[in-house]
Structures are given as structure tokens and as C-alpha cells.
Amino acid sequence: MLDVRGLRTGYGRIPILNGVSFSVNEGEFIGILGHNGMGKTTLLKALMGFLPATSGRVMFGHDDVTTIQSYRRARLGLGYVPQGREIFPGLTVYENLRMGCITQDGVEGDIIANVLEEFPRLKPLLDRPGGALSGGEQQLLAIARCLCGDPRLVLLDEPTEGIQPSIIDEIVDTLQQLRARSGLTMILVEQNLDFIASLSQRILIIQKGTITREVAPGELGDASLVGEFIGIAT
Numbered sequence: 001m002l003d004v005r006g007l008r009t010g011y012g013r014i015p016i017l018n019g020v021s022f023s024v025n026e027g028e029f030i031g032i033l034g035h036n037g038m039g040k041t042t043l044l045k046a047l048m049g050f051l052p053a054t055s056g057r058v059m060f061g062h063d064d065v066t067t068i069q070s071y072r073r074a075r076l077g078l079g080y081v082p083q084g085r086e087i088f089p090g091l092t093v094y095e096n097l098r099m100g101c102i103t104q105d106g107v108e109g110d111i112i113a114n115v116l117e118e119f120p121r122l123k124p125l126l127d128r129p130g131g132a133l134s135g136g137e138q139q140l141l142a143i144a145r146c147l148c149g150d151p152r153l154v155l156l157d158e159p160t161e162g163i164q165p166s167i168i169d170e171i172v173d174t175l176q177q178l179r180a181r182s183g184l185t186m187i188l189v190e191q192n193l194d195f196i197a198s199l200s201q202r203i204l205i206i207q208k209g210t211i212t213r214e215v216a217p218g219e220l221g222d223a224s225l226v227g228e229f230i231g232i233a234t
């Protein structure tokens, strides 16, 4: 579904991604792990087209999306849930979901009702300002808003950051159900090893702007591997 070859990008003249190559099959959940500052968020931004590729190629299905604008990538089925969630705090939960429908031709109310079936916790909160939700509820809202755009591949950046454990479990359950029911594909950037291990089929390790290794979820229990390649204490 996604094939990335030799992708390079950076900020101004500072190179951050130095030739990233990997591929994702339809229905797969792929985790990306790495030290702080290794380029995980930069990779997701480059895949969405928020940062231009300086070289390399990104194929999404049969489409070469390397140079096309972000809104066209979204229309082709790429969805993005940014780090920090970036919901609209002054808009209600329902209005936030309406924003997610902007690229869609269907009936807005039907799209939102359909998505809310997977997010029962949001149903009683529809009239509440997004900024009045807890961090976990905001994360669920950000994922639900993304799904209103009917993505085939979702890029999810550090969804557990600053969120209490009970809602982290709920996010895991929600994403597992989505995978089972809708065959969603996902690239997940995370620092929470339990979270990434329970959702990912394969985990790619990013070091200094390249993918250096692929590990199975079970290998994240190996403290020496985690310390050497990921730098997170278990």
C-alpha cells in the first residue's frame, strides 16, 4: 500500500531524513521507534507532504505522491493525527468532527454517526468545547476526526503522550477494533513500548534519519536491544 524509497528531507538546509526506505502492506500496523530527535515526526510530515522531499520516492498504492500537495494526499486516503492532537479547542466536539469531513462528498451527519459508533466515549461530549476534554478524550477526538476523512492509511504520532493509562488501554482497544472491522492500515510513532508492542505487527527502528532495523513486537522485551537501538529504559 505504501512504498518509500530513499526519502530525504529536512528543515531549510539541515538534513533530517537521510534516505528512508520501507514499505507497508494493506491492513498492517507498523510501529516506528527511535530516540528523541531521530526524525520520526519529520518522517510522518514528509509522508503527508508538509515537508517537501529533497530526493526519493513515495508510492501510495499506484499513485506516486512524492511531490503532490497534502490535501491531494488526504483525498487519496492518507490520514494524519499529529503529535499534540491539534484539535480545535474553541470548537465543540461535533464541530471538530465536521472539520474532519471537509474532504468528503457524503452526508456529514451520516459520516460522523458512523465514526462515533467506534468512539462511544465521545457521544455524550458532542456539545462540549474540545479544549474542555481530558488529554485522552482529545486524543480519541483527534483519531475520530481523522477517520471522518475516510483514510485508508493513518499516520499516528505519539498518541499516548501525556495520557493516563486507563484511556491508553481504550485507545488500544479502539484501534484494534478498527483494524478488525475496517481493515485500516496504520503507521504509529510511539515511545510507549507496551502500546506499540500490542498494536504493531512490525516495528521499524529509526536512527539518525534512516531505518536501521526491523524488530518483532516480542523483541521489545529485550532490554539490551531496547537500550542500544531505541534508548528507552524498560
Ligand SMILES: Nc1ncnc2c1ncn2[C@@H]1O[C@H](COP(=O)(O)OP(=O)(O)OP(=O)(O)O)[C@@H](O)[C@H]1O
Pocket (backbone or CB within 6 Å): 011, 014, 016, 034, 035, 036, 037, 038, 039, 040, 041, 042, 043
Ligand atoms: N521546524 C523545525 N526546524 C528546524 N529543525 C527542526 C524542526 N522540527 C524538528 N527539527 C529538528 O529535526 C530533528 C528531528 O525532529 P523530529 O521531531 O522529527 O524528531 P522525533 O524523532 O519525532 O523526536 P521526538 O520523539 O522528540 O518527537 C530534531 O533534531 C529537531 O530538532
